[in-house]
Amino acid sequence: MPVYSQEELVRFVEEAKQYARYGKVADYIPALGKADPNELSIAVYTPDGKVASAGDVTVKVTLQSISKIITLALVLIDRGEDEVFRKVGMEPTGDPFNSIAKLEEVQPAKPLNPMINAGALAVTHMIRGRSVEERLERLLAFVRRLAGNERISYSDEVARSEFETAFLNRSLCYFLKQHRIIDEDVEELMDLYTKQCAIEMTCIDLARIGLVFALDGRDPHSGERLMPLDVARICKTFMVTCGMYNASGEFAIKIGIPAKSGVSGGILAAVPSRCGIGIFGPALDDKGNSLTGVKLLERLARTYSLSIF
Ligand SMILES: NC(=O)CC[C@H](N)C(=O)O
Structure with missing residues (x-):
């Protein structure tokens, strides 16, 4: 070593x-x-x-896309491999992280992997909990355990800034909803996703x-x-x-x-x-x-x- x-x-x-x-x-x-x-x-x-x-x-x-790996771990624990990979694939895309292109090309329509935004949104959707608050708290508790740091939280400023401008991510959500990958309110999912991305450490x-x-x-x-x-x-x-x-x-x-x-x-x-x-x-x-x-x-x-x- x-x-x-x-x-x-x-x-x-x-x-x-x-x-x-x-x-x-x-x-x-x-x-x-x-x-x-x-x-x-x-x-x-x-x-x-x-x-x-x-x-x-x-x-x-702020974690931004780094959070995708942590939510994936949490959701795999919450729901198991079979359920998670019914909604999101395992293949690299070769496209930019926020690309919408492949969603229409791949059949049946599901995001190619959990590291692109479309896939990450599907994963965040699967975080268990009765409300956005409860799901966020569960995610934060998991992050704090992994980091061994109880003080970790999210930046309200960054979360809000992304929430107010995330039109492309909203489009991805609506596409996913149309194809029944997600079935929750898009604004609620965006609220949770932008706070997840704004977790800071x-x-x-x-x-x-x-x-x-x-x-x-x-x-x-x-x-x-x-x-x-x-x-x-x-x-x-x-x-x-x-x-x-x-x-x-x-x-x-x-x-x-x-x-x-x-x-x-x-x-x-x-x-x-x-x-x-x-x-x-x-x-x-x-x-x-x-x-x-x-x-x-x-x-x-x-x-x-x-x-x-
Ligand atoms: N690549 C990234 O870090 C993207 C994360 C960012 N919050 C977004 O969804 O656009």
Whole structure:
């Protein structure tokens, strides 16, 4: 097991930051547009409980699409594989995360995987609970257990900002409703989905959740099982095949670590048995992945031979 040295991480962060000028902060969710593209931070959490970090790891990042992997785990626990995969598929799309195109082409109409927005909306729909509040509380309780941090909540500002502007996601919902993938009120689902995406935490929390996946679903400190082995396995497989949207193939070749990104600039990565990694770098590439974050991960993967392939 390599020792992830703080000094080395600081150097890698400085190197990767040079690329910030080629990226762009997401602004289709207006509240995300306020982020500083030069921000870059990383935390690496190892099974011995140690955390190495660089950059300002007190900054909070909203999960955005990273939440998709966590809701998938919760819903697989809630409903089991058979029910979940009746409503959402297992195949990468090669399309942007918010694309509506394949929904019409694929028969029977169901989203191709849970990592694109259409699939994630179908998954969020399946979170058990009698009301949006109860479902959100169940999700938050799960997130807090994975991160070992009771204080985690969501940003009301970011949730509201997305809720007010998410017309494309609403279109996806109506399509799903027409095809009976979902049967709830679209505004309620959007309320829950935008709050889910606005759950915020630090890179250290992200890294700790990554480590739970890396340890096949076990709590790194207590050894307690937080999700069944199969659920952790399915989630990690989706991270490899679809976690970086339509850049997942290139990411697998260049970096080779199960990872999930969000348009906030966050990345959660799980190196099986070895570590969890949390990154925040809001300068995005044209696919919506953190440009500086991916550069940083690439450097780390090469230095420490982290590719699983
Ligand atoms: N790729 C992302 O991170 C997208 C998440 C965002 N909340 C959306 O639905 O558009």
